Amino acid sequence: MLTENSTASAKSNNGNYNGSPAPLPRADYYMSLHKELDHLEEMVLESGPRVMGHTVIDEEKLCQQIDRVRLSVPESIAKAEEILHYKQDLVAEAQQYAEDLIKSAELRASQLLEESLIIRQAEQEANQIRRELQEECEQVRAQTLNEVNQMRRQAQKDLDMLHQRVTGEVQDMQRGADEYSDRVLGNLESQLIDMIKIVQNGRKELRL
Numbered sequence: 001m002l003t004e005n006s007t008a009s010a011k012s013n014n015g016n017y018n019g020s021p022a023p024l025p026r027a028d029y030y031m032s033l034h035k036e037l038d039h040l041e042e043m044v045l046e047s048g049p050r051v052m053g054h055t056v057i058d059e060e061k062l063c064q065q066i067d068r069v070r071l072s073v074p075e076s077i078a079k080a081e082e083i084l085h086y087k088q089d090l091v092a093e094a095q096q097y098a099e100d101l102i103k104s105a106e107l108r109a110s111q112l113l114e115e116s117l118i119i120r121q122a123e124q125e126a127n128q129i130r131r132e133l134q135e136e137c138e139q140v141r142a143q144t145l146n147e148v149n150q151m152r153r154q155a156q157k158d159l160d161m162l163h164q165r166v167t168g169e170v171q172d173m174q175r176g177a178d179e180y181s182d183r184v185l186g187n188l189e190s191q192l193i194d195m196i197k198i199v200q201n202g203r204k205e206l207r208l
Contacts, residue, residue: 039065
C-alpha cells in the first residue's frame with residue numbers, strides 16, 4: 001500500500017508541477033503523525049496503576065492508537081516523498097536552466113568569435129588589397145614618369161633635328177637668294193654698262 005500511495009503521489013506531483021503551487025511545509029504533513037504519537041505517549045503516561053513495577057494499560061485502546069499511528073505513517077511518508085520529488089524537480093529545473101544559459105552563452109561566444117574572425121579576415125584582406133593597389137599605383141606612376149621622360153627626350157631630340165634641318169634649309173635658301181641676287185645684280189650691272197656705253201657714244205657723236 002505504501003508503494004502504491006507513493007507512486008500515485010509522485011505521478012500527481014509530476015503532472016501538476018509546472019502549474020501547481022509549492023507544497024505546504026513538511027511540519028504540516030507530519031502533524032497528524034505527531035499528534036497520534038503524542039496521544040500514544042499520553043496513554044502510556046496517564047495509564048492505570050502500576051503492578052509489580054509495571055504499568056497497566058488498556059490493551060484495546062493501545063491497539064486502536066497503534067492502528068491510527070500505522071495509518072498515519074504511509075500518508076506522512078507519501079507527503080515527504082512528494083516534497084522530495086518537488087525539490088528534485090526544482091533542482092532539475094534549475095540545472096536545466098543553468099545548462100540552457102551555459103549553452104546560450106557558449107553559442108553567443110562562438111558567434112562572437114566567428115564574427116571576430118570574419119572581421120579580422122576582412123581587415124586582413126582589405127589591408128592586402130590596399131597594399132596591392134598602392135604597389136600597382138607606384139608601378140604605374142614610375143612607368144608613367146619613365147614614359148614621360150622618354151617622350152621628353154625624344155621630343156628634344158626631334159626638336160634639335162628639326163632645328164638643324166630648318167637651319168640648314170634657311171642657310172641653303174640664304175645662299176640661293178644671295179646667288180640669285182648676285183646674278184640679278186650682275187645682269188643689271190652688265191645692262192647698265194651697256195647703257196653707259198650707249199650714252200657715251202651718243203655724247204661723242206653729239207660733239208662731232
